[in-house]
Amino acid sequence: MQLVQDQYQVVGNPIKHSQSPWIHSQFAQQTQQNLGYIACQLSLDNFEAEIRTFFSQPQNKGCNVTVPFKERAFHLVDELTERAQQAGAVNTIKKQTNGQLLGDNTDGVGLVRDLLAKGVNIAGSKLLIVGAGGAARGVLQPLLAQQPQQLVITNRTLGKAQELVQRFSHNTSISAQPMSQLDQAFDLIINATSASLSGDIPALLTAVINAKTVCYDMMYGAQPTPFNQWAKAQGCPYYYDGLGMLVEQAAESFWLWRAVKPETTSVISQLRARLKG
Ligand code: NDP
Numbered sequence: 001m002q003l004v005q006d007q008y009q010v011v012g013n014p015i016k017h018s019q020s021p022w023i024h025s026q027f028a029q030q031t032q033q034n035l036g037y038i039a040c041q042l043s044l045d046n047f048e049a050e051i052r053t054f055f056s057q058p059q060n061k062g063c064n065v066t067v068p069f070k071e072r073a074f075h076l077v078d079e080l081t082e083r084a085q086q087a088g089a090v091n092t093i094k095k096q097t098n099g100q101l102l103g104d105n106t107d108g109v110g111l112v113r114d115l116l117a118k119g120v121n122i123a124g125s126k127l128l129i130v131g132a133g134g135a136a137r138g139v140l141q142p143l144l145a146q147q148p149q150q151l152v153i154t155n156r157t158l159g160k161a162q163e164l165v166q167r168f169s170h171n172t173s174i175s176a177q178p179m180s181q182l183d184q185a186f187d188l189i190i191n192a193t194s195a196s197l198s199g200d201i202p203a204l205l206t207a208v209i210n211a212k213t214v215c216y217d218m219m220y221g222a223q224p225t226p227f228n229q230w231a232k233a234q235g236c237p238y239y240y241d242g243l244g245m246l247v248e249q250a251a252e253s254f255w256l257w258r259a260v261k262p263e264t265t266s267v268i269s270q271l272r273a274r275l276k277g
Contacts, residue, residue: 110249
């Protein structure tokens with residue numbers, strides 16, 4: 001008798017450029033897990049009902065959630081992990097054995113793992129986060145857990161950065177500052193804005209970069225992102241995009257669902273080649 005294959009999906013709107021089905025099929029092959037994984041565009045009007053219908057089928061075990069549904073997923077699930085609670089957003093849903101939906105957020109751990117794998121020092125560093133949207137919020141706690149000396153958040157709309165800082169007001173190393181007043185170099189700058197999507201660059205002063213600064217753009221692509229091109233032009237010696245973060249957050253979702261840890265280094269380099277090809 002053929003066993004029914006466990007099914008997973010990534011949902012978003014739009015979704016057709018998602019690399020997640022390819023990444024998870026690599027993980028499944030590598031770890032010999034028998035599962036299916038597809039991308040599915042859900043309607044903006046009917047997200048909650050469509051997710052509930054998906055999970056009503058016994059073979060459907062888990063789901064990744066991307067833009068613009070992460071906050072709606074946060075409110076939809078029955079239970080939250082601590083890191084999803086802190087992020088205020090859910091990118092991974094797991095159907096538990098009792099049928100309840102568990103919401104998790106693996107973006108922050110994905111970013112931190114990718115930075116550490118690249119040899120980037122977070123502990124004791126002066127860290128600048130540019131952007132105060134969902135992605136910034138999701139990575140703050142995991143970054144703070146690495147104990148940077150200072151974590152500054154800046155954003156085009158400063159009030160949103162100040163709101164984020166309020167959530168972590170117990171931590172004295174975190175502050176919000178306007179971009180125009182940042183005139184000292186940072187060890188690590190993480191671009192968590194979506195500016196690169198439209199070819200824009202946040203209005204940072206060039207003084208934020210010196211010869212030791214590492215820049216990281218959460219966006220990724222076949223070519224260096226506009227932010228990383230700007231960083232390079234300012235003399236930044238080390239700049240990375242968010243492709244490693246994408247694979248690492250997927251690996252953490254896979255672990256949550258399957259209790260198996262896939263190897264990520266080869267998947268990151270294959271995905272890089274695939275994007276360029
Ligand atoms: P949101 O829409 O929640 O937030 C967008 C942020 O970008 C806001 O801070 C906004 O500022 C800022 N912004 C947008 N346009 C500009 C601009 N032209 N100049 C300056 N700032 C700008 O998006 P997310 O936080 O969900 O996503 C941010 C980025 O992170 C996206 O590129 C996304 O693809 C990427 N990401 C990558 C992941 C990965 O695995 N690699 C995972 C998650 C996200 P304001 O508040 O002033 O509007």
